[in-house]
Amino acid sequence: MAKTSSRGMLVWLGLAAIIVLLDQLTKTLVVALFRPGEVLPVTSFFNLVRVHNPGAAFSLLAQAGGWQRWLLLAIGVGAVIAILWLLRAHHQQRLFAFALACLLGGALGNVIDRALHGYVVDMLDIHHRWLAPLFAGGHYPAFNIADVAITVGAVGLILDELRRVRRSR
Numbered sequence: 826m827a828k829t830s831s832r833g834m835l836v837w838l839g840l841a842a843i844i845v846l847l848d849q850l851t852k853t854l855v856v857a858l859f860r861p862g863e864v865l866p867v868t869s870f871f872n873l874v875r876v877h878n879p880g881a882a883f884s885l886l887a888q889a890g891g892w893q894r895w896l897l898l899a900i901g902v903g904a905v906i907a908i909l910w911l912l913r914a915h916h917q918q919r920l921f922a923f924a925l926a927c928l929l930g931g932a933l934g935n936v937i938d939r940a941l942h943g944y945v946v947d948m949l950d951i952h953h954r955w956l957a958p959l960f961a962g963g964h965y966p967a968f969n970i971a972d973v974a975i976t977v978g979a980v981g982l983i984l985d986e987l988r989r990v991r992r993s994r
Contacts, residue, residue, distance in 0.1 A: 834916045837926040844930025848970040849937060852946040864950070872950040876967040879944040894943045901936035905929060920988065924981025927974045934971030945969065 859865070859875035866872050879894065908929045916922045938945040947967035957963035 833922075834913060837912055837916055837922045837929075840923070840926040841930035841933065844927065844970065844974045845933045845937070848930070848934030848974070851948065851970050852934075852938065855948040856946060859948075870951060870953050872952065873948055874950045874967050876947040876950075877942070877944040878947050878967070894939055898936060898939045901932050901939065904932045905936060908932065918985070920981055920985045924978045924985060927978030927981060929978075931971040931974035931978060934969070934974070938971075945971075947972070949973075 855873070855875050859873070861875050861877060864872050864874045908925050912922060912925045912929065915925070935945050947969045949969060950964055950967045952962070952964040954963050956965055960966065
């Protein structure tokens, strides 16, 4: 039983590791191929860019003067520990564990950036004129693979909870 249990946990840790590897690979490529602020249009609504975000989501605290690096790093490490604890306890619940693995991979990807650079490297830029009332120039804030994984994980947690509530009725 313990062998099956640990094997189930390894699947989710493997998914998180794949996310971290993809995230770090894409960030390494962008840093190697782009200058900070450089933009490569790909489609009429999507660019590849190189942006350094010292803040949190949507550049929150980006202008805080440097202390935010340590706060956000501590929050990220705390989140990783909490996610590992939850994953260990609930790895047999597929959707919940999938969501946690996505959150874990995304959190680790951004924690690595903060620890190494003091900022997170973002490279995906979605833009359109209908976004202009919400975002400067119609550009949604640049993001990365880790951010995508965190979003997928958050959606997975919501779906899992909705499913759980529906089953309990």
